[in-house]
Amino acid sequence: MAKIGLRPYLIEISNKSDFKTVSICGEGGGPSLSETLVSFEATFSKGNSSIQDDRSIHITKLPKDGYSFHGLIQYGSLGIDSVIADEEGEEVFVRTSEHMEILPLYYRIWVPQSGTTALAVLQSYESRSCASQYLNLLREYFEFNHEGYRLTVKKVMPNPQAALANSDVKKLRFYKKKVSADKVENIALDDADYVHLELIMHARRYGTLGRLKDLVGSLDEGALIYEGIEFESASAEVQIGDEKRKVGLINASNSAGVVDISGNVTLDQGHPDPESIAKEANKLIVGLKLEYGL
Structure with a gap:
């Protein structure tokens, strides 16, 4: 998708x-x-x-x-x-x-x-x-x-001056595209030279991973190196109004601050149906109005 x-x-x-x-x-x-x-x-x-x-x-x-x-x-x-x-x-x-x-x-x-x-x-x-x-x-x-x-x-976008900066983060996702399949052990992969990796870190049930601004500060120099693999992009799940949203943190394609709604819209000929994306956009604005006191 x-x-x-x-x-x-x-x-x-x-x-x-x-x-x-x-x-x-x-x-x-x-x-x-x-x-x-x-x-x-x-x-x-x-x-x-x-x-x-x-x-x-x-x-x-x-x-x-x-x-x-x-x-x-x-x-x-x-x-x-x-x-x-x-x-x-x-x-x-x-x-x-x-x-x-x-x-x-x-x-x-x-x-x-x-x-x-x-x-x-x-x-x-x-x-x-x-x-x-x-x-x-x-x-x-x-x-x-x-x-x-x-x-x-x-x-x-998530930075120390933004209203989202003090939001609690429940989940962090790190991504790496085109990793050599040789790095994936104990799994038989058919005809796969490369794979895409996603690493998820989440807090315990009633805990958090920290405030968004603190996590952004720690990621200023890059995403994460884990088991010798340097992940190239990251996103955080934060609360915006009554909605949990995935917000881009760092990415070579400048997607920082972009709210991912891929799983929340219906597609018509490969593009979002206007009614479904209007609904998601309105939810985001309602949440931002609450965050900024508008």
């Missing part, structure tokens, strides 16, 4: 002159993020894509859900001239460099009725994400339309 993740962010508005944070909702005569999102979604709908460096973005918005804007970012990338074949090697399609591969990635942005902070979650698919492209486009659009104001986006 494909690895599906959600990347959480905080969004704030500030004055460019003095960096002072202002209301996210237009209170006091400032800009409204909600009004900006309405026009942003309309501006970059199908047929009005933003294209940069052979990458394109257009938005398929879904009906607003309470205080949340959500939909699918249609993330496109130009390829090379090639032939697409079926499993039998039969040609089914000739692709040219003008054809664009489109990957639908879910987004959700919660904007409160008052206050200075909004929350966003953006989907990743395996190692692919358009979070930076989408958020940079939103920031540029906002600042172009609201002179004198700055839109700031901060990634929510």
Whole structure:
């Protein structure tokens, strides 16, 4: 099954002159993020894509859900001239460099009725994400339309400053891909040159492994070496609101802070069904609202 993740962010508005944070909702005569999102979604709908460096973005918005804007970012990338074949090697399609591969990635942005902070979650698919492209486009659009104001986006990830930092960790997982099968003893493996390894450490029933920020600090220089094998990535199971979530800690593909929801969504033609991923994204936002007191 494909690895599906959600990347959480905080969004704030500030004055460019003095960096002072202002209301996210237009209170006091400032800009409204909600009004900006309405026009942003309309501006970059199908047929009005933003294209940069052979990458394109257009938005398929879904009906607003309470205080949340959500939909699918249609993330496109130009390829090379090639032939697409079926499993039998039969040609089914000739692709040219003008054809664009489109990957639908879910987004959700919660904007409160008052206050200075909004929350966003953006989907990743395996190692692919358009979070930076989408958020940079939103920031540029906002600042172009609201002179004198700055839109700031901060990634929510486990570090000593984050609200998750004091969360108790019940379980740690370490991963290593493509380990020589020769290192696996006493198990007869048929025609396997390499295997993927997963090491799980969990606390006793009523115990914990420690606070997230302490464990992150101990992993700054790498994951773990066990029985001569250096594990290359790690994740922790923490409590976010009423949900237990797996949060990436370190990874060469920069998945730190990504919440893994692979086992909680249903797939439609290999991609998350919008209704099921919307449900998981909303759960994550509800949990983050509790953590941040929003």
